[in-house]
Amino acid sequence: MFKVNEDYLNLRGSYLFSTIAKKVAAYKEENPGKDIISLGIGDVTRPLCPVIIKALHDATDEMSKQETFRGYAPDLGYEFLRSAVAENDYRKRGCNVDKDEIFISDGAKSDSGNIQEIFSKDNRVAVCDPVYPVYVDTNVMAGRTGEFDEEKMQWKNVIYMPCTRENGFSPDIPDNTPDIIYICSPNNPTGTAMKKDQLQKWVDYANEKKAVIIFDAAYEAYISEDDVPHSIYECEGARTCAIELHSFSKNAGFTGVRLGYTVIPKDLKDEKGNMLHSLWARRHGTKYNGAPYIQQRAGEAVYSEKGQQEIRGLVSYYMENAKTILSGLKECGYEVYGGVNAPYIWLKTPEGMSSWDFFDRMLTGANVVGTPGSGFGPSGEGYFRLTAFGTHENTKEALERIRRLG
Numbered sequence: 314m315f316k317v318n319e320d321y322l323n324l325r326g327s328y329l330f331s332t333i334a335k336k337v338a339a340y341k342e343e344n345p346g347k348d349i350i351s352l353g354i355g356d357v358t359r360p361l362c363p364v365i366i367k368a369l370h371d372a373t374d375e376m377s378k379q380e381t382f383r384g385y386a387p388d389l390g391y392e393f394l395r396s397a398v399a400e401n402d403y404r405k406r407g408c409n410v411d412k413d414e415i416f417i418s419d420g421a422k423s424d425s426g427n428i429q430e431i432f433s434k435d436n437r438v439a440v441c442d443p444v445y446p447v448y449v450d451t452n453v454m455a456g457r458t459g460e461f462d463e464e465k466m467q468w469k470n471v472i473y474m475p476c477t478r479e480n481g482f483s484p485d486i487p488d489n490t491p492d493i494i495y496i497c498s499p500n501n502p503t504g505t506a507m508k509k510d511q512l513q514k515w516v517d518y519a520n521e522k523k524a525v526i527i528f529d530a531a532y533e534a535y536i537s538e539d540d541v542p543h544s545i546y547e548c549e550g551a552r553t554c555a556i557e558l559h560s561f562s563k564n565a566g567f568t569g570v571r572l573g574y575t576v577i578p579k580d581l582k583d584e585k586g587n588m589l590h591s592l593w594a595r596r597h598g599t600k601y602n603g604a605p606y607i608q609q610r611a612g613e614a615v616y617s618e619k620g621q622q623e624i625r626g627l628v629s630y631y632m633e634n635a636k637t638i639l640s641g642l643k644e645c646g647y648e649v650y651g652g653v654n655a656p657y658i659w660l661k662t663p664e665g666m667s668s669w670d671f672f673d674r675m676l677t678g679a680n681v682v683g684t685p686g687s688g689f690g691p692s693g694e695g696y697f698r699l700t701a702f703g704t705h706e707n708t709k710e711a712l713e714r715i716r717r718l719g
C-alpha cells in the first residue's frame with residue numbers, strides 16, 4: 314500500500330481567501346443586488362500592452378513556419394532574453410550579474426517555492442511576519458517547519474520576524490540565527506519597501522552568519538523613491554549571500570502569460586564550496602523543460618524602448634489607484650502605510666479592531682472587500698490590505714463609500 318508524503322498533511326487549509334469568499338457569498342445572498350467592489354485582488358486587471366501582443370503574434374507566426382519553428386527551449390532560457398535581463402535589470406543599474414547567472418522560468422511563485430529544494434532539510438528558515446504564504450507552505454511541504462503552534466499561530470521551527478509600524482515594517486535581526494532568510498521588498502502584503510541601508514544591513518548579516526537571502530523583487534517596477542534598491546545586488550557583498558527572484562507578472566501584466574527569472578550568482582557557495590548555481594542548474598535541467606519561446610519573446614519585448622514606455626503606463630495606472638486609496642483613507646483619518654513603492658496599501662484598523670471585524674465593517678458598511686492582515690501572519694493582526702489593481706472608477710467609488718461610512 315502506498316503512503317502519502319506526510320509533510321503535506323501538515324499544511325493548513327487556504328483559510329484566508331476561502332473564508333473571504335464564503336463571507337462575501339453569504340452577504341450577497343442576504344443582500345441581493347448589492348454591488349460589491351473588491352479591493353482585495355492580488356492580480357492585475359489591465360490588458361497586455363500592444364508591444365507585448367505584437368511580440369506574441371510574431372513569435373506564434375515563427376512557430377508556424379518550417380524554417381523558424383522551435384521545439385524545447387534551452388533549460389535555462391534563450392540567450393536573447395537572458396542578455397536583455399542582464400543588460401537592463403543589472404548592468405544599467407551598476408550591478409554585477411552575468412547572463413549565465415540568470416535562469417528563466419514560468420514565474421516567481423514556482424521559483425520561490427522550488428528554490429528550497431536545493432537546501433538541506435535541517436536549515437532554519439526566517440520569514441517576515443506578515444508574509445507571502447508561499448514561502449512558509451513550501452517549507453512545510455519539505456518538512457522543515459516542525460509542528461504548528463495553535464496559540465502563537467506559528468510553525469515551531471520557523472523564525473518569524475515581525476514587521477509592524479514600530480519597526481517601520483523592516484524586520485529586525487532575530488535572536489535565533491537563521492540559515493535561509495526570505496525578504497520581499499517592495500513587500501506584499503504591507504506595501505512598504507526597504508531602503509538601501511536597511512537591505513545592506515541584512516546582506517552584511519547574512520555574509521557574517523553564512524546564511525542565504527532569498528530576495529523576492531516581484532514589485533520592483535513599482536518603486537518610486539530613489540533610496541529604495543531595485544535589486545539586492547545593488548548592495549555590496551550580495552553576490553556571496555543572495556538569490557533574487559523576478560516576475561513579469563506585476564510589471565508587465567503577465568499573470569496569465571507566465572514568465573519570470575531567478576538569479577543565482579556563481580560566488581554563492583556553502584562551506585564546502587558547493588555552488589548553489591550548479592545545483593539549481595541541475596534541478597532546472599531535470600525537472601523543468603524551459604519557458605515557452607513565445608513567452609520569452611514577449612519578455613524580450615518588455616525591455617524594448619517602446620515596451621518600457623508602455624509598461625510604465627501600466628504601472629502608473631495602478632499607482633494612480635494607490636494614490637486615490639492613500640489620500641482617501643488619510644482624509645478619513647485612517648493610519649495608512651505602503652502605496653508609494655508598491656500597489657498595496659496597509660492600513661491600521663481603528664480603535665484596536667481585529668482584522669476580521671474590520672473586514673466585516675467594510676463589507677457590510679461600504680460593500681468593499683479587502684484582505685484581513687491577520688491572514689498573512691500573526692503580526693498582521695490589526696491591519697488590513699487594500700490593493701491598487703482595480704479600475705480607476707471602482708477604486709474611486711470604493712473610497713467614496715468608505716468616506717460615507719466615516
Ligand SMILES: *Cc1c(COP(=O)(O)O)cnc(C)c1O
Nearest residue numbers: 420421422445501531560562573
Ligand atoms: C505576485 C507575486 C509573485 C509573482 O508570482 P508569479 O508566479 O511570477 O506570477 C511573487 N512574489 C510575490 C510576493 C507576489 O506577490
